[in-house]
Amino acid sequence: MTGTDPAQNKTTAVVPSIKLVRTFEKAALTSDLMAFSPNGDKTLDSIQFSSTLSSTNDLTESSLTIYNASGKSVRRFVKKNSLDNSIEWNGSDDNGKPLSDGYYTAALLVEYSSGNEASASLSTSY
Numbered sequence: 091m092t093g094t095d096p097a098q099n100k101t102t103a104v105v106p107s108i109k110l111v112r113t114f115e116k117a118a119l120t121s122d123l124m125a126f127s128p129n130g131d132k133t134l135d136s137i138q139f140s141s142t143l144s145s146t147n148d149l150t151e152s153s154l155t156i157y158n159a160s161g162k163s164v165r166r167f168v169k170k171n172s173l174d175n176s177i178e179w180n181g182s183d184d185n186g187k188p189l190s191d192g193y194y195t196a197a198l199l200v201e202y203s204s205g206n207e208a209s210a211s212l213s214t215s216y
Contacts (some may be wrong), residue, residue, distance in 0.1 A: 109204055116144040119198045125215045128181030128188065129131075136180045137214060141173060141198050148203040149173060157195045164189055173200060191215075193207035 092102045105153060106165040121139040156165040164183045167174070177197075182188050197211040 111204040111206060113145070113198065115202060115206055115208040116201055117198055117210040118142045119210040119212050121196070121198060121212060121214060123214070126181070138180050139177045139179065139196055139198075141175055141177075141210070143173060143208060145202060146173060150201050150203050152198070152200045155197050155199070157197065158189070159193045164194070 091105050092100065094100045116140065122140075122141050122150045123134065124138045126134045141154070143149075149171060150172070152169050154167045154174075154177050155163050156179060156189075158164050165179060165186060167177050167179075193213060193215045195211055195213045198209060201210045202208075
């Protein structure tokens with residue numbers, strides 16, 4: 091690109107390639123339960139989250155983050171360049187420690203090479 095100002099000063103700059111994106115991806119997140127009790131009795135001990143996307147083209151990272159009622163991230167599942175359509179959570183934190191009973195929010199965030207993001211969330215309790 092070359093430009094000239096009113097005083098006839100000229101400059102040239104190299105513009106990196108520009109990618110035109112005309113679509114915006116959408117995400118959805120569902121679970122098989124709205125409440126579960128991970129107490130080891132083999133009944134409702136885990137919850138299954140299912141995710142769907144309008145497109146997986148050029149996906150760079152996907153993450154499902156579990157937040158407690160205070161908004162603190164307690165468990166995070168991350169995948170590079172793809173999406174797990176189904177993620178099972180057993181009520182433990184990132185260190186494998188069982189979390190206390192309460193309300194939790196699951197948030198899905200998907201990032202694309204274009205810079206676009208798609209997200210979805212839902213709340214559950216145990």
